[in-house]
Amino acid sequence: MSDDRAMLTDVATGLFRDLCTPEDVVAAEATGWSERLWSALAESGFPYVSVPEEAGGSGGDIADACALLTVAGRFAAPVPLAETGLLGGWLLAAAGLELPEGPLSVAVGRPGDAVELAGGPGAWRLTARVQRVPWGGRSERVALLADAGGDRYVVSAPVASAGVTGGRNLAAEPRDTLEWTDAGLPDDAVGVAPAGVTGDALRLRGALSRAALISGALARVSELTVRYTGERHQFGRPIARFQAVQTHLVTIAEEAQMAGLATEVATLNARPEPGFFDVAAAKAAASEAATIAARASHQAHGAIGMTKEYELGQLSRRLWSWRDEFGSERYWSRELGRQLAEAGADELWPRISTGLGNA
Amino acid sequence: MQFGPTPLSPAEAALRAEVREFLAAELPPDHRPALGFAGRHDPAFSRKLAARGWVGMALPPEYGGHGRSAVERFVVAEELLAAGAPVGAHFVADRQTGPALLHYGTEEQRQRFLPGISAGEIYFSLGMSEPDSGSDLASVRTRATRVEGGWTVTGTKVWTSEAHNNHFFAVLCRTSPMEEGKKHAGLSQLIVDLHADGVRISPIPYIDGSHHFNEVALEDVFVPDDMVLGEIGSGWQQVTSELAYERSGPDRWLSTFPVLREFLREKAGTGVSDEEATVVGRLAARFWAIRQLSLSVARALDAGAAPAIEAALVKEVGTRFEQDLVEALRVAAETELDQGSGSLFGELLAEAVLTSPKYTLQGGTTEILRSVAAKGLSA
Numbered sequence: 001m002s003d004d005r006a007m008l009t010d011v012a013t014g015l016f017r018d019l020c021t022p023e024d025v026v027a028a029e030a031t032g033w034s035e036r037l038w039s040a041l042a043e044s045g046f047p048y049v050s051v052p053e054e055a056g057g058s059g060g061d062i063a064d065a066c067a068l069l070t071v072a073g074r075f076a077a078p079v080p081l082a083e084t085g086l087l088g089g090w091l092l093a094a095a096g097l098e099l100p101e102g103p104l105s106v107a108v109g110r111p112g113d114a115v116e117l118a119g120g121p122g123a124w125r126l127t128a129r130v131q132r133v134p135w136g137g138r139s140e141r142v143a144l145l146a147d148a149g150g151d152r153y154v155v156s157a158p159v160a161s162a163g164v165t166g167g168r169n170l171a172a173e174p175r176d177t178l179e180w181t182d183a184g185l186p187d188d189a190v191g192v193a194p195a196g197v198t199g200d201a202l203r204l205r206g207a208l209s210r211a212a213l214i215s216g217a218l219a220r221v222s223e224l225t226v227r228y229t230g231e232r233h234q235f236g237r238p239i240a241r242f243q244a245v246q247t248h249l250v251t252i253a254e255e256a257q258m259a260g261l262a263t264e265v266a267t268l269n270a271r272p273e274p275g276f277f278d279v280a281a282a283k284a285a286a287s288e289a290a291t292i293a294a295r296a297s298h299q300a301h302g303a304i305g306m307t308k309e310y311e312l313g314q315l316s317r318r319l320w321s322w323r324d325e326f327g328s329e330r331y332w333s334r335e336l337g338r339q340l341a342e343a344g345a346d347e348l349w350p351r352i353s354t355g356l357g358n359a
Numbered sequence: 360m361q362f363g364p365t366p367l368s369p370a371e372a373a374l375r376a377e378v379r380e381f382l383a384a385e386l387p388p389d390h391r392p393a394l395g396f397a398g399r400h401d402p403a404f405s406r407k408l409a410a411r412g413w414v415g416m417a418l419p420p421e422y423g424g425h426g427r428s429a430v431e432r433f434v435v436a437e438e439l440l441a442a443g444a445p446v447g448a449h450f451v452a453d454r455q456t457g458p459a460l461l462h463y464g465t466e467e468q469r470q471r472f473l474p475g476i477s478a479g480e481i482y483f484s485l486g487m488s489e490p491d492s493g494s495d496l497a498s499v500r501t502r503a504t505r506v507e508g509g510w511t512v513t514g515t516k517v518w519t520s521e522a523h524n525n526h527f528f529a530v531l532c533r534t535s536p537m538e539e540g541k542k543h544a545g546l547s548q549l550i551v552d553l554h555a556d557g558v559r560i561s562p563i564p565y566i567d568g569s570h571h572f573n574e575v576a577l578e579d580v581f582v583p584d585d586m587v588l589g590e591i592g593s594g595w596q597q598v599t600s601e602l603a604y605e606r607s608g609p610d611r612w613l614s615t616f617p618v619l620r621e622f623l624r625e626k627a628g629t630g631v632s633d634e635e636a637t638v639v640g641r642l643a644a645r646f647w648a649i650r651q652l653s654l655s656v657a658r659a660l661d662a663g664a665a666p667a668i669e670a671a672l673v674k675e676v677g678t679r680f681e682q683d684l685v686e687a688l689r690v691a692a693e694t695e696l697d698q699g700s701g702s703l704f705g706e707l708l709a710e711a712v713l714t715s716p717k718y719t720l721q722g723g724t725t726e727i728l729r730s731v732a733a734k735g736l737s738a
Contacts, residue, residue, distance in 0.1 A: 250729045265651055281647045285648045340623065340643055345627065
């Protein structure tokens with residue numbers, strides 16, 4: 001990790017440690033929001049890491065943003081960190097639109113979403129229904145991709161003019177449905193999407209963001225499980241001494257390391273944009289790891305893991321949510337398999353053996 | 360944990376390109392890929408590989424070796440395995456016995472064996488397991504008794520791969536009686552000529568019907584003093600560090616890769632269904648991830664680290680993955696297994712189903728590795 005990125009990670013870890021304790025997460029889950037954490041993050045400029053400074057962002061690259069997300073995942077941070085910078089901020093900045101002060105979210109482009117942009121300069125109108133928008137109701141704006149008149153646009157849609165229907169993932173993170181019905185938009189809320197700013201590219205960034213969050217959560221799950229099984233005594237000794245329990249510890253460590261390294265390589269290779277193979281492989285590995293590690297960790301913890309307050313549940317409920325967001329392991333495996341089959345048998349090994357590129 | 364992202368340097372990438380070119384030229388188009396390092400014994404191929412400098416890479420030039428790094432060895436090994444190259448003749452000597460001789464051997468032994476190992480001409484088998492000693496290696500009962508000018512060895516070794524084709528094996532034996540509570544003391548390693556008087560090699564038919572395993576009975580075999588490997592009484596330390604050598608190399612996760620590649624080749628005409636694509640993509644994703652864990656251990660070794668837990672984790676997850684791959688492809692292919700099916704994919708799949716249980720047994724069983732790794736994690 002570069003020195004700058006290591007420093008960023010250290011500073012962020014300190015901030016989350018102070019402001020995102022397991023108690024803070026419990027409190028935030030009740031309301032769907034932690035203003036205290038968000039203000040501190042916003043003040044430090046973390047949400048807009050990877051968005052260019054000239055566009056009003058904090059600078060840095062995708063790997064920096066994902067390093068922050070890994071820390072956020074570790075602390076189960078109940079805030080739209082990925083959505084504001086890596087996803088929504090990227091869309092707005094690419095289209096030359098102003099970044100909002102408050103949290104920004106993004107329509108992830110789910111099947112059944114409808115976005116209709118009509119009119120033109122001076123008279124833009126938006127009619128849209130987008131589902132499972134992370135912290136949609138809490139955000140100031142939602143970034144949308146819209147096709148109109150043969151062109152692709154980025155829309156900075158104000159949440160104030162939307163109808164909001166609340167929804168949540170298993171971790172009580174808001175995943176809201178937002179509707180705009182023939183809402184007027186000022187010219188500075190609509191910008192042409194440049195080449196490369198597409199739904200597919202957004203999906204890659206989104207999947208990478210979830211892989212990074214999962215990696216952070218898995219690292220913490222691994223630590224928690226090692227600690228707990230070392231402290232918990234049954235039959236006169238720490239349960240970590242039992243071979244059957246050791247199997248869980250090893251499984252969790254392997255999955256956490258595999259997901260973590262795959263994701264880190266994918267983020268480091270994301271210059272300028274994340275690559276399809278890297279993201280597909282990292283998200284497939286991370287989502288599968290989430291399933292396997294959550295199960296093993298709960299088994300090793302026993303009943304204490306099944307309580308709302310204990311940290312494990314905060315992490316496992318996020319793992320069970322994030323693994324499916326922006327494409328499950330099955331989705332990415334299938335897409336990856338299709339591309340590999342098209343490329344042919346002799347391209348398989350060269351592709352698998354292409355890991356981290358040289359800077 | 361010392362896993363971390365690492366790229367191949369331009370020189371390492373160039374080495375890889377050379378190996379790929381060599382393999383494309385040397386392996387005939389109808390080459391049937393071997394599954395894993397032990398897959399096929401082919402002295403001619405071993406010598407050709409050695410002529411390129413790709414055997415004895417870990418050994419220094421003064422012994423005919425090449426003084427290459429762990430990552431360079433990784434690069435060569437993964438290309439050989441991915442191609443299913445027949446490296447069964449030299450790989451034990453190359454990976455295990457050569458470095459052990461360099462480390463513990465006398466100058467005379469190094470001069471005697473290492474140039475031949477590096478030339479791909481001297482082959483070793485392992486001499487550890489016995490009928491009553493598997494994972495509990497310190498319980499070996501093969502015994503060496505002091506005699507004039509050396510030792511005389513009696514006992515039985517089993518699962519000795521390729522003993523009928525190889526030249527020597529390093530025998531772990533007891534050189535002084537076991538004392539209560541000091542199980543690991545009194546063990547030594549002796550280099551035994553597989554053609555010496557008193558050595559009787561008999562095949563143990565392998566599960567797929569081939570001749571791979573042997574029982575090697577030693578009856579009063581004389582081993583001169585100059586064939587003692589390392590210190591008398593230090594056999595346990597030597598063997599356990601030997602087992603740690605390259606525990607996490609590509610041979611621990613790439614053995615069944617050719618089955619996946621041939622599956623894709625077979626599907627080239629028809630394309631893949633959604634279900635098949637999902638299986639292929641999942642396996643490729645895990646290959647990509649595990650490879651980087653394994654590569655990062657090689658890089659750590661080159662940096663002078665001792666990533667023992669990491670190596671155990673890679674072997675544990677890698678060898679299970681080698682098996683998972685086989686079953687995932689079997690289910691996807693909806694086939695009936697037949698070693699003579701006439702389809703390369705089908706035959707490799709059948710071979711892999713029969714032989715892949717060994718991956719989680721050899722070089723430390725999954726259960727032993729978990730115990731090693733878990734102790735390290737909890738420490």
